[in-house]
Amino acid sequence: MTSFDTPLRRGAYLLFSLVFACGLAACGKETAAPAAVAAGAPAGKLDPANPVTLVVGVPRNFGYLSTLWARDAQTPGVKIEYKYFPNFVDMLTAFNAGQVDITEIGDVGAAQSFAASKGNVRVIAVTQPNAGNTGLLVAKDSPYQKFEDLKGKQLLFLKSTNTYLGVKHKIADAGLQEPDFKFVELAGPAAVKAFQTGQVEGYLTIDPNMADVVEKTGARLISDGRDQRIQNLYPYVTQKKVVEQKSAALAAFVHVLADTIAWAQANPDEQARIVAPKIQFSESAIKTTFGRGAKALQPIDARFLAEQQANFDELLAAGVLKEAVQAKDLYLADFNGSIKPSADPR
Structure with a gap:
């Protein structure tokens, strides 16, 4: 037993573990105007006069949701509301309670949450390896x-x-x-x-x-x-009922996400300038992070599912997953048509 086996350590880890068991499972200027995607939006019954609301939980770590939030990225027919969670456990709790429609976690967290929620969690998009x-x-x-x-x-x-x-x-x-x-x-x-x-x-x-x-x-x-030899993917997770009730809005969101990633790759200095004050990391740390991270979303296809199933099986054998998870049940291919960015994302 190490010197870190203290009540504080045990309490922190217990809280982390309980959250996963319950449902899931690591100063400057801002943009003057929202970023919007007007062209290339996926097909769907969206009415700009009566937009569908999607609540997006933004974590301090992980990938691109902080960039969407910093830009207030929007799309016609959808009202995206951003909620920032500097504490990851708080974000997971809100997601489990249905207070957040979409958030961004690690690939292991997505599998753990799927198992803990009895199959209620779905991944609608996933990054390339990070x-x-x-x-x-x-x-x-x-x-x-x-x-x-x-x-x-x-x-x-x-x-x-x-x-x-x-x-x-x-x-x-x-x-x-x-x-x-x-x-x-x-x-x-x-x-x-x-x-x-x-x-x-x-x-x-x-x-x-x-x-x-x-x-x-x-x-x-x-x-x-x-x-x-780990990929460190960042899946974008939602819940089954959100997929059923807001499918067109989710497709539009994935398209906004793809456009934002393309914009960030083309504008690393601007991305760092607007994101740094939001999540309280330096601009240089932001540039380093995204400079060595995923450059795009990837399709959820047969190759991907086979690769992830092998990963899930290894996680199960290692005891990280407590029960078997089928990648084909967690990852949805329904939104693959929205993962490519517009010709001119702005």
């Missing part, structure tokens, strides 16, 4: 240069995430065993503090937090999702 947005940090003056150098040391991460698979892959590649390391489970500010104060030797985290910690402390990135 393998560069997750990694293992060591302190600036640390003697450790590669993963196996941390044998016998403390690794800080949550075992309920895809990070655990990455760690397992690295342990196997090094010819080591899990007992050769000490796993510490913390999240949020407590995890950052533990790393910054030298209480753990290795910290596995995601962007933009990862970029922020490197920028502020000089920490070194010695492994990322690519050599850990």
Whole structure:
């Protein structure tokens, strides 16, 4: 048992686990006017005079929803309301309660939420891999240069995430065993503090937090999702009833999302300028995050589903998933027609 086995740590992790068990399962100027998609909108019965409301939960970490929020991205026939959640647990709670129609989580979280909700959760779109947005940090003056150098040391991460698979892959590649390391489970500010104060030797985290910690402390990135062989996808999740009642609005939203991603790729400086004050990370951390992250959405097709099913099976074997999940039941191909951006996204 490590020195981190404290009531605070146990309480934080228990809260995180309970939220997943209940339904799911890591200063500046703003734009002067909303961004709108006028052309190329997907077919559907949307009436601009009577728009359908979609409530979007915006997390502090993960992918592009913070950019949509910063631009107040809208589309005819849909009123998109953005709710920002700096605390991820609060966002999951709101989603579970039906107070949020769409949000953005990790690929493991989507599978966990599907199982916990008895199949009520659906993914309507998913990014390309974000393998560069997750990694293992060591302190600036640390003697450790590669993963196996941390044998016998403390690794800080949550075992309920895809990070655990990455760690397992690295342990196997090094010819080591899990007992050769000490796993510490913390999240949020407590995890950052533990790393910054030298209480753990290795910290596995995601962007933009990862970029922020490197920028502020000089920490070194010695492994990322690519050599850990994890994709780190960001699915956009909703609930079954929302798909049934607001399908056309969801299709329009996915199109807005695709356009926003294309806009961000073409305008990284502007994206950083408007997003940084919203989520309280530096502009440089935002640019680093999206510079090494997904560049587009990807189709949910037979290849993708087979790939994800293999991933889910491995997660089940590792104990990250508590029951089997079928990728074809979680991921919907219905909105593939909306994932390509307009010719001129603005």
